[in-house]
Amino acid sequence: MNTPVLNVRDLVVEFKTEDGAVTAVNKVGIQLGQGEVLGLIGESGSGKSVTLRALLRLLPERKSSISGIVEVDGRNVLEMSDKELRAYRGGETSMIFQEPATAFDPVYTVGFQISESIRNHLGASRAEARARALELLKLVGIPSPETRLDNYPHEMSGGMRQRAMIALALASSPKLLLADEPTTALDATVQIQVILLLRELQRDLRMGVIFVTHDIGVAAEISDQVAVMYAGRIVENGKARDVLKTPHHPYTEGLLSSTVHGAKKGETIDAIPGMPPNLADMPPGCAFAPRCRYATEICHQEKPELETGANGRRVACFHALEVA
Numbered sequence: 302m303n304t305p306v307l308n309v310r311d312l313v314v315e316f317k318t319e320d321g322a323v324t325a326v327n328k329v330g331i332q333l334g335q336g337e338v339l340g341l342i343g344e345s346g347s348g349k350s351v352t353l354r355a356l357l358r359l360l361p362e363r364k365s366s367i368s369g370i371v372e373v374d375g376r377n378v379l380e381m382s383d384k385e386l387r388a389y390r391g392g393e394t395s396m397i398f399q400e401p402a403t404a405f406d407p408v409y410t411v412g413f414q415i416s417e418s419i420r421n422h423l424g425a426s427r428a429e430a431r432a433r434a435l436e437l438l439k440l441v442g443i444p445s446p447e448t449r450l451d452n453y454p455h456e457m458s459g460g461m462r463q464r465a466m467i468a469l470a471l472a473s474s475p476k477l478l479l480a481d482e483p484t485t486a487l488d489a490t491v492q493i494q495v496i497l498l499l500r501e502l503q504r505d506l507r508m509g510v511i512f513v514t515h516d517i518g519v520a521a522e523i524s525d526q527v528a529v530m531y532a533g534r535i536v537e538n539g540k541a542r543d544v545l546k547t548p549h550h551p552y553t554e555g556l557l558s559s560t561v562h563g564a565k566k567g568e569t570i571d572a573i574p575g576m577p578p579n580l581a582d583m584p585p586g587c588a589f590a591p592r593c594r595y596a597t598e599i600c601h602q603e604k605p606e607l608e609t610g611a612n613g614r615r616v617a618c619f620h621a622l623e624v625a
């Protein structure tokens with residue numbers, strides 16, 4: 302791997318709930334090189350969003366705890382002071398969301414908000430920041446950017462707002478971009494355009510990107526490496542083309558065959574029977590065992606570790622060879 306921009310080790314996130322403590326993210330490790338895209342996939346509730354939020358320490362402080370190592374560009378985010386965190390969020394690391402309304406304040410123009418971010422993070426003058434904001438709107442392919450600079454968020458279409466949010470995320474020249482299903486709310490053609498745009502920007506700007514998606518096709522399109530999450534753990538990780546072509550974990554295999562069957566967002570995945578476990582009541586062995594057609598006795602008793610094999614592929618399954 303080239304210079305690592307992100308090094309995550311043993312990341313654990315616990316929430317205090319009425320049912321007791323639940324571990325939403327369990328010993329997650331991620332290595333991401335400069336200019337590399339990681340596609341993070343898994344069913345709803347598997348811990349993808351919580352992982353991204355943990356990387357920005359955007360979790361309810363009193364109701365959650367984070368431990369492990371999160372190094373961005375060599376600095377441990379979990380040890381940053383409040384002041385350092387304010388500079389880091391939307392600075393070295395930016396995030397884009399499914400719904401741009403979460404990123405923009407409705408009472409200010411888009412241009413003003415992008416300029417403010419440039420001024421805060423890069424210390425530019427007002428005029429410089431506005432000129433750079435204009436460049437960014439052009440870069441993300443917004444037509445008539447001079448006019449659009451003075452638009453309020455609600456004056457833009459969904460696809461355009463999404464592009465504007467990407468411009469906002471790029472305002473600080475981040476090293477790491479976290480994208481949480483940024484195209485799910487868009488219709489299919491706009492989705493493809495936004496994904497191609499992100500891919501192009503990421504290559505040109507050499508950013509590390511974590512891209513969360515339900516959609517295996519999107520993951521295959523955009524990712525260099527893929528990590529598959531199940532019940533808070535990474536169960537498989539490796540080069541995108543290897544993992545998506547020959548999965549070694551039964552869960553990845555199930556996700557892939559459900560895509561082949563044409564399951565769309567919101568449809569039940571018929572290739573994987575049953576439901577993910579309740580985090581407050583986890584089975585003693587492998588969390589996937591109750592739904593797994595390969596499961597044997599050991600799977601119901603012991604948790605498989607994430608083992609590294611050939612080509613850097615990591616898999617947590619006693620039956621990985623059989624699946625492969």
Ligand SMILES: Nc1ncnc2c1ncn2[C@@H]1O[C@H](COP(=O)(O)OP(=O)(O)OP(=O)(O)O)[C@@H](O)[C@H]1O
Nearest residue numbers: 316318325344345346347348349350351352361580
């Ligand atoms: N503030 C919270 N308090 C308690 N539990 C939480 C909190 N936020 C998330 N969780 C739990 O953490 C688990 C992981 O949630 P997360 O949102 O990361 O899943 P996800 O994989 O991103 O799903 P989706 O694709 O639906 O966004 C879920 O079981 C969720 O209920």
